[in-house]
Amino acid sequence: MDEREPRRFDRQARFAPLGEAGQERIEAASVLVVGCGALGGSLAQTMCRAGVGRMLIVDRDIVELTNLPRQVLFDGIHANEGTPKAFAARETLERIGGPTRIEAHALHLDAAQLPELAQGIDLVLDGTDNLSTRYLLNDFCVSRGLPWIYGGVVGAHGLVLAVLPGLNTPGACLRCLFPEPPPAQMLDTCESAGVILPAVSAVAALQAACALRWLGSDAQARAAIEPQLVQLDVWTQEFLTIRARQQSDCPCCGRREFPFLDAAPARGSVVLCGRNTVQVRGSGRVDMARVRQVIAGHASSIIEAGPMLRFAVEGLRVTLFPDGRALIEGTEDSGRARAVYDRYIGS
Numbered sequence: 001m002d003e004r005e006p007r008r009f010d011r012q013a014r015f016a017p018l019g020e021a022g023q024e025r026i027e028a029a030s031v032l033v034v035g036c037g038a039l040g041g042s043l044a045q046t047m048c049r050a051g052v053g054r055m056l057i058v059d060r061d062i063v064e065l066t067n068l069p070r071q072v073l074f075d076g077i078h079a080n081e082g083t084p085k086a087f088a089a090r091e092t093l094e095r096i097g098g099p100t101r102i103e104a105h106a107l108h109l110d111a112a113q114l115p116e117l118a119q120g121i122d123l124v125l126d127g128t129d130n131l132s133t134r135y136l137l138n139d140f141c142v143s144r145g146l147p148w149i150y151g152g153v154v155g156a157h158g159l160v161l162a163v164l165p166g167l168n169t170p171g172a173c174l175r176c177l178f179p180e181p182p183p184a185q186m187l188d189t190c191e192s193a194g195v196i197l198p199a200v201s202a203v204a205a206l207q208a209a210c211a212l213r214w215l216g217s218d219a220q221a222r223a224a225i226e227p228q229l230v231q232l233d234v235w236t237q238e239f240l241t242i243r244a245r246q247q248s249d250c251p252c253c254g255r256r257e258f259p260f261l262d263a264a265p266a267r268g269s270v271v272l273c274g275r276n277t278v279q280v281r282g283s284g285r286v287d288m289a290r291v292r293q294v295i296a297g298h299a300s301s302i303i304e305a306g307p308m309l310r311f312a313v314e315g316l317r318v319t320l321f322p323d324g325r326a327l328i329e330g331t332e333d334s335g336r337a338r339a340v341y342d343r344y345i346g347s
Contacts, residue, residue: 022216025216029052035133038204046211048098053099058086063084063085107323126151127204132181175252176250177229229244
């Protein structure tokens, strides 16, 4: 640490609502960032630059060229090599320096992994791109009394909600506002409506501000926080803020029902938003040596990238992770992706 390092957070600590005491709380805090693409990457960068003490990053995806216009932690080398986003994010963030200890996990988050990953965590930040993970996070965090900050963005529109079950008079959780996930075909996605970086930046900035306020506040200041739902459109510059009140009949924070947390992890396929890629999950860890034998003579461009195995087969690009999960690029046909998986990796 050089002589300038003690002054790293000088301007931040001069912000009166934080002060030196607030900065010390931030540096003692631990956060879990779920997803490190567009929203999650901006959140992780802000948390790192703010000096949060420990940050766990979880992401299931790899970097590709179409990520670069809006996902601030990645570059062309990451895209060309298909680096797992969690590892690429850690590489970029570690160059910033500072006190933040970064842990990266390239995995698909489910209910079985959450308790271990969230151990010792003070706050969860939502950088995901799918509703199933968000409803899982909501169930888990409400059940544990753990604060989390939801963010969503499509096109130029965004939503932000801080779910703070630790307050004396808690506000809404996600299911207070949206009791059940709407059918997928009813929602715009980044595939159907696109997404622009200014919208991502605006939503991530509001999420990060909520996070720093919570982490940097003492108990008295936290009690004064009034949870709100913020809706914005950066294209038309329209903003709407609504007080997010807890609903007594909410199935989650009212009746304490946690179906997304209690559901068994699914073995199946998921089409990734805007990626022309299907994620296929097997029944458990795979024997990489056996897979290499199976694909010999069938696959091309076989690369061992750290713990992963990448290869091209039947016009598709497969990235296989040790836990049995595979990303199959070049199709949105779940049936075709599943067939390729079963043929070369196993069921």
